Amino acid sequence: MGDSGRDSISAMRPCRIANCSGARGDPGYQMRRQAVLGPVDFITGDYLAEMNLAENAQKMAAGQHDGWEPTAWDGLEQTLDVIKPKGIRIIINGGALNPKGLAQKTQKFVDEKGLDLKVAYVFGDDLLDEVKTELEQTGKLPQHLDGENDKVSLAENATDLLDTKGKPIVSANAYLGARAIVKGLELGADVIICGRVADASPVIGAAWYWHKWSDTDYDRLAGALIAGHLIECSAYVTGSNFAGFDEYPLETFVDLSYGIAEVAEDGTSVITKHEGTNGLVNVDNVKCQFLYELQGGTYLNSDVSADTTDIQIEQVGRNRVRLSNIRGHPPPPTTKLAIFYHGGYEAQLLTNATGYATAEKWRLFEMQLRHALAQKGLTDAYQLLDFQVLGTPKPDPRSQFASTTYCRVFVQADAEVPIYALLKTWSEIGMQHFSGFHLSLDTRTALPRPYLAFYPAVYPQMKLKEGVALLEGHNTKTADAGHPPKYQALSPRENYETLHPVGLSSFGPTRKARLGDVVLARSGDKGANINFGVFVRLPHQYPWLRSFFTRQRLQDLIGPVDWRDDFFIERMEFPEIWAVHFVIYGPLGRGVSSCRLLDALGKGFADYIRDKVVDVPAKFLEEVQEVKRERRAML
Structure with a gap:
């Protein structure tokens, strides 16, 4: 459809935006x-985890990678022939390190197939040369993303990239907003290929253009931001990674559809999916996804800051959930800058133990290996040497598998030689x-492999040179994205215990139960940090949750083995959705690509906490069973 048709339609109905990807796979x-x-x-897609760009940068520099994500091209190749008749436009960040290259490949395909489509690409996120030059000339690092929080201890090796020779930077990409996307749509682009735009930026850009918002319509932009946050992770909003999946027939979650956001002119939205597809969209799952990868009540983007503290999430139909009461403010003066560098080398040694005296076996194993390394003078040769025992042997086991645990010796070093020395010592x-x-059987993981380390920084938005280029035959038409007209300085994130504590005994008799019997939750990673959101199903249970879940309670539930004294916990509340949210600073070290933990994405943390046995009001357990029956009936 032409722009005039879109103008008249957009005045009558919401913009319907479908997500097609949340990861490169x-x-x-x-x-x-x-x-x-x-x-x-519109169809939008997010193909970039934080480490994609760095991994591709190394291969691209070696001539082994085109710089874009192959699955993004796969989708375009399969879909371009149907979008024009349906009036669909595509906005994806699958261009990764080389959005221009993918745009040119797409344009060539369009020309060969005789399709009437215009292709554009967004530029300005790749700051590798600038960051490398600045670091080499000044010897100073950009400000760390958590650098202004004096309560947070940065990872021990966080400043290793100051060694520009030994640990060179391989990628540095700023998270862009939606301004260039809007410019591209205004130029008539049917397909826009982006690099490192923020995950929700394609959705913001689509809604912004459709409804002809201004860049100061902050409440509307904030609503689109949260709608984008909800649908950008593949099938997460339709049933994947859902804490309550076990309450439904398991076939519900086979061959899941992906989410759709219907964004209205006022910025409110309805999350849904195509009719007749598998999955579910209900308040429980949408709340889980909303609480995912948050860092407090303010969600930041280059175009707007969204205050979500009083967000309302309500079921308005079968597989239809409405979001409202999101307030917007001017964006911060900085955007996130993801810097990756050569961290060194790492490996893992896997050893099994079965049955009787397992704890003593693992203590002996660590004592033997550390003693042998000390004899060789290797005690201080490693960045990290971690002995991690996974599993607990079942008492009176019914099988040998049930009686077996394994120890994961995780090691990082500046060079390969100390790791080979560790392997030789082990032998x-x-x-x-x-x-x-x-x-x-597989010992290949014990061999050293290079790893990338992550340094999350901030970058001034006014320094960005962001724009869009529309391909027109042998010519290219470019447009500067400009900058937001106004910024609002960041204030410290909220961190408080509940203002309305209630004595836990007031909720009546209790029973020992797992937390997951009465709460749902979601957790995930943000750099070095794990975020964790937990909520109850009924409003009268919320005073118990907010009184029960203090910072100290969470620390106690994490337990003395996993807790470290240099961690720090922030806590805040979402009263309208009966949720408490935490950020635990520090457990993931320097982030996913160099994390010592098996759960480097922090996704298992929520279910670990939900598996803890605590005193739960007995009446809650009965009430939750009734809620579960109602939810199943709606499906």
Whole structure:
């Protein structure tokens, strides 16, 4: 449809935006499915986790990678022929390090197939040369993302990239907003290929353009931001990664559809999916996804800051959930800058133990290996040497598997040689092993491999040179995105215990139960930090939750083995959705690509906490069972 048709339609109905990807592995057919299974106006896709760009940068520099995500091209190749008749426009960040290259490949395909489509790409996020030059000339790091929080201790190796020779930077990309996307749509682009725009920026850009908002319509932009946050993670808003999945028939979650946001002119939205597809969209799952990857009540983007403290999430139909009461403010003067550098080398050694005296076996194993390393003078040769025991042997086991645990020795070093020395030392004492010692078949993980480390920084928005380029035959038409007209300085994030505590005994008799029997939750990663949101199903249970879940309670539930004294906890509340939210600073070290933990994305943390046995009001357990029956009936 032409712009005049869109103007008249947009005045009458919401903009319907379908997501086709939340990670680089999402297959191309998901884009086509969103285009053909029902009416949509835009298809957006997020293909970039924080470490994609760095991994691709190394391969691209070696001539082994085109710089864009192959699954993004797969989707375009399968979908471009159907979008023009349906009036669909595509906005994706699958261009990664080379959005121009993917745009040119797309334009060539369009020309060869005789499709009447215009292709554009967004530029300005790649700051590698600038950051490298600045660091080499000044010897100073950009401000760390958590640098202004004096309560937070940065990871021990956080400043290693000051060693520009030994640990060179491989990528540095700023998170862009939606301004260039809007410019591209105004130029008539049907397909816009982006690099590192923020995850929700394609959705903001689509709604902004559709409704002809201004860049100071902050409440509307904030609503689109949160709608984008909800649908950008593949099938997360339709049933994937859902804490309550076990309450429904498991076939509900096979071959999941991806989410759709219907964004109204006032910025409110309805989250839904195509009719007749698997999955579910209900208040419980939408709340889980909303609480995912937050850092407090203010969600930041380059175009707007969204105050979500009083967000309302309500069921308005089968597989239809409405979001409202989101307030917007001017964006911060800085945006996130993701810097990746060569951190060194890492490896993991996997050893198994079975049955009787397992705890003593693992203590002996660590004592033997550390003693042997000390004899070789290798005690201080490593950035990190971590002994992690996974699992607990079942008492009176019914199988040997049930009786078996394993130890993961995780090691990082500046060079390969110390890791090879560790492997040799392990081999030399191998025949001094405890009773029942055995190995996994695959020992390749014990060989050193290079790893990338993450330094999250901030970058002044006014320094960005962001724009869009529309391909027109042999010519290119460019437009400068400009900058936001106003900024609002960041204030310290909220951190408080509940203002209205209630004595826990006032809720009546209790029973021992797992937390997950009465609460749902979601957790995830933000750099070095884990965020964790937890909520109850009924409003009269909320005074118990907000009184029960203090910062100290969470620390106690984390437990003395996993808790470290240099961690820091922030806490705040979302009263309208009966939720408490925490940020635990520090557990993920320097972030996903160099994290020592097995759960480097922090996604398992919520279910770990939900599995803890605590005193729960007995009446809550009965009430939750009734809620579960009602939810199943709605499906």
